[in-house]
Amino acid sequence: MKSLPDRHGEDGPVPLFGTWRAIYTAVVVSALVVMALVALFSRWPY
Amino acid sequence: MAVLNGGELATLARADWIVLVGYLLAIVAFGLWMGRGNRRVDDFFLAGREMRWWAAGLSVMATQVSAITFVGTTGQAYTKGMSFLAFYFGLPFAMVVLSLTLVPFFYRSGVFTAYQYLERRFDSRTRTLTSVLFLLSRGLGVGVALYAPSLVLSVVLGWSETTTILLMGGTTIAYVAYGGNRSVIWTDVVQMALIWFGILLCVGVAISRLPEGFVLRDALALAQTTGRLETVDLSLDLTRPYTVWSGLIAGMFLAMGYFGCDQSQVQRYLSGRSLTESRLSLLLNAFLKVPMQFLILLTGVLVFVFFHFHAPPLLWNRAELARVERAAPAAELARIRGEFDAAHHERRQAAEAFASARHRGGNVARARDGYLEAGKRVEAVETEARRLAETVTGEPYNDTNYIFPTYIVSQLAGGLAGLVIAVIFAAAMSSLSGEFNSLATASLVDFYRRFVRTEASDAHYLAASRLFTAGWGAFACFVALETGRLGSAIEVVNKFGSYFYGSILGVFGLAVLTPWATARGAFYGLLTGMTAVFLVSQFTGIAFLWYNVVGAVSVFLVGLLITAVAPGDRPAGVR
Numbered sequence: 001m002k003s004l005p006d007r008h009g010e011d012g013p014v015p016l017f018g019t020w021r022a023i024y025t026a027v028v029v030s031a032l033v034v035m036a037l038v039a040l041f042s043r044w045p046y
Numbered sequence: 047m048a049v050l051n052g053g054e055l056a057t058l059a060r061a062d063w064i065v066l067v068g069y070l071l072a073i074v075a076f077g078l079w080m081g082r083g084n085r086r087v088d089d090f091f092l093a094g095r096e097m098r099w100w101a102a103g104l105s106v107m108a109t110q111v112s113a114i115t116f117v118g119t120t121g122q123a124y125t126k127g128m129s130f131l132a133f134y135f136g137l138p139f140a141m142v143v144l145s146l147t148l149v150p151f152f153y154r155s156g157v158f159t160a161y162q163y164l165e166r167r168f169d170s171r172t173r174t175l176t177s178v179l180f181l182l183s184r185g186l187g188v189g190v191a192l193y194a195p196s197l198v199l200s201v202v203l204g205w206s207e208t209t210t211i212l213l214m215g216g217t218t219i220a221y222v223a224y225g226g227n228r229s230v231i232w233t234d235v236v237q238m239a240l241i242w243f244g245i246l247l248c249v250g251v252a253i254s255r256l257p258e259g260f261v262l263r264d265a266l267a268l269a270q271t272t273g274r275l276e277t278v279d280l281s282l283d284l285t286r287p288y289t290v291w292s293g294l295i296a297g298m299f300l301a302m303g304y305f306g307c308d309q310s311q312v313q314r315y316l317s318g319r320s321l322t323e324s325r326l327s328l329l330l331n332a333f334l335k336v337p338m339q340f341l342i343l344l345t346g347v348l349v350f351v352f353f354h355f356h357a358p359p360l361l362w363n364r365a366e367l368a369r370v371e372r373a374a375p376a377a378e379l380a381r382i383r384g385e386f387d388a389a390h391h392e393r394r395q396a397a398e399a400f401a402s403a404r405h406r407g408g409n410v411a412r413a414r415d416g417y418l419e420a421g422k423r424v425e426a427v428e429t430e431a432r433r434l435a436e437t438v439t440g441e442p443y444n445d446t447n448y449i450f451p452t453y454i455v456s457q458l459a460g461g462l463a464g465l466v467i468a469v470i471f472a473a474a475m476s477s478l479s480g481e482f483n484s485l486a487t488a489s490l491v492d493f494y495r496r497f498v499r500t501e502a503s504d505a506h507y508l509a510a511s512r513l514f515t516a517g518w519g520a521f522a523c524f525v526a527l528e529t530g531r532l533g534s535a536i537e538v539v540n541k542f543g544s545y546f547y548g549s550i551l552g553v554f555g556l557a558v559l560t561p562w563a564t565a566r567g568a569f570y571g572l573l574t575g576m577t578a579v580f581l582v583s584q585f586t587g588i589a590f591l592w593y594n595v596v597g598a599v600s601v602f603l604v605g606l607l608i609t610a611v612a613p614g615d616r617p618a619g620v621r
Binding site for chain 1: 099128131135138139141142145146263264266267270275276277278322326329332333336337340
């Protein structure tokens, strides 16, 4: 059983949002937006 | 679609059976087909490292969603509301941190297990200890994870526990032992799609079954009046289980511990065809997890409203209800039933009056108060019924997990009950498959290849991997079959994992964040962290989510302290 080769090379383009900075920002913003929507859902005057 | 009483067994219609059996046959056949062609161990364990991000990401999600998450979460929303959602608030942030830190280290070093990386960074005993902890907790935990839904389904469907355990366990072993991780991931993709479809279906059915003139807004107003829509608790009290802060901070530590250090998760994203694909698979969870849990909890809340207008059973666990009917004094039971029916009828009228006041501009505040009073009377009778059950059986009674399955089999028709039961099977099998596969990987890579057969052909290790998979599957079935006799030991097993998740996270934190930390610091830091968590759990009332913070921080600080006091040892190599 061979050990797996180390993969140090760069890993190609980011297929979504273009850059890693953009995708991490999107994750954080969407998490905050979802939390805000959930809070709004909880407190909405039905 | 009648409401079930004790001793009365639900029967699936022919259409339900066709859907359920069709699902089981199709998923096993699909798993076997997708898993064909494994030639090497990295094919079997890491799917040849050729998975796309969305497939690995859905598999990560599917491994985490167990059947008991599905039925337990809806039941929890029914009884206590949606506050549990806060548990997941820290998860998206944890995915970002892991994607930036641990995932590149794991992926680039070409390891099969997360613990293998610790030998490269620290020493072999740290690897061995963390892998042993994983095997112990997952090995026992997977048996309990198999037992819990099997028990619920056996009671609701009237099957024997042995049948449901062997059906769930056996079908999963069949395709995982043959196809390895490739089968796990592709069946997880299908199962995750089915789970999403089932969740949306349940939400749709619950909304469509509201009585005429009672719209979704009224249902949400009712649930809000009882506090069941509350998800944002800003309290700083550490003993409260689900606050925004415990969800964001402690939940983030828990998610980092689980997704970053638990082999059942690490192995899914290590199968990515590149580091980018592995990272994106985790980030998919960051986007989807909270909305998914929201919908599952919303289903439970809507089922709660649904049973305002349809008679619920006195006790949700019909096996226990049958015992109560046989053993309790008939007059007392009849009195409780009478009071329950009257209280339920009164609550229904109060709910209708509340909606009517809202629609016609009546005295909404008075109608709300009337509804709350009626709701309290229902809860008082339910509490009395549960006490009677405890007196009769001599055991604690909790039927939260039975609510949703009972709703399914008593209210859904035309094959939908079979479909949602198939969704529960899918949730169970998707987590079992990943766990069998990861247990086999850790057994072979961290122990068998190091201590038993250090040099052998790929064919040998592939055969051994299949045997380990089947062995862990059989062990899980055995534990599940025996769990009914273990009683409170189940709780011990469930808590066992929470004692060291944070501590193991602390070791990985030392590994990637502090290049100067020594093996001695990591090893004794880990022991200290687990001890700290044990002491906190035994002698304080701090909510369990915070154990992960205590463990991780203790290991990190003690590890650094030992490194400072006794520097010198250098990282060893890795096999």
